[in-house]
Amino acid sequence: MKTATAETNKVSTLPLSDEAARVRDALIKHGLETPMIENGLSTEEKYQRIKAAFEDVVYTLGLDINDDSLSETPHRIAKMYVKEIFSGLDYSQFPKITVIENKMNVDEMVKVSDISFTSTCEHHFVTIDGLAKVAYLPKNKIIGLSKINRIVRYFGQRPQVQERLTQQVLVTLQTLLETDNVAVSINATHYCVKARGVMDASSSTQTTALGGLFKRSDKTRSEFLAS
Ligand SMILES: Nc1nc2c(ncn2[C@@H]2O[C@H](COP(=O)(O)OP(=O)(O)OP(=O)(O)O)[C@@H](O)[C@H]2O)c(=O)[nH]1
Ligand SMILES: [Zn+2]
Known part of the structure; x- marks a missing residue:
């Protein structure tokens, strides 16, 4: 059976960016943080414990862990949880954000549609498969377009309920763009x-989360929800 190497499990090596810290603080302030505890476990320790737990699951189901197709399944699941589908629990994995000054004075809606993502339902630990739509009315800041997709995907890489995911993306963009005028809609x-x-x-x-004018103005809300 494959054992962990420092390389396979290297995840939490980056320091927390200023953006990640601000987003985390904003989510906590709004009561929207994923319910996490600080268990003090390193990435390597998490990997080892999950792998051991899944060896037990395989055994308990009466499957043969020595079969060549199954023998690495606990390793695969542990790696997948820590490095892939739950990597968004680690703020050091928060995407690098590029925000520029709104020198062009853009004041019309910027809308990104059909952002595909997957997540994992925290009640059953099975897949959520969705499309997100995100819009904002620029104030002083404009964000690199791909960063919106990356933010949706980052929060998708956590055990989730769809309502919280929608709100987390909203508050993250409100924090980074320094405006309430943000809207998020997810169909999954x-x-x-x-x-x-x-x-x-x-x-x-x-699910839909609306801030500022998207909530207050029927016209802005309709323009967002229209297509
Ligand atoms: N609001 C909300 N509910 C969710 C989400 N994902 C899963 N659920 C629901 O969570 C609920 C858990 O209900 P339980 O009765 O505790 O679990 P269960 O016995 O497996 O329920 P069933 O899914 O109805 O078989 C189910 O109704 C799920 O559909 C989500 O993102 N948001
Ligand atoms: Zn579920």
């Missing part, structure tokens, strides 16, 4: 609804 399929439980293959869930 939850595999805990589709592939188990109620087994509904066609329903999807829409």
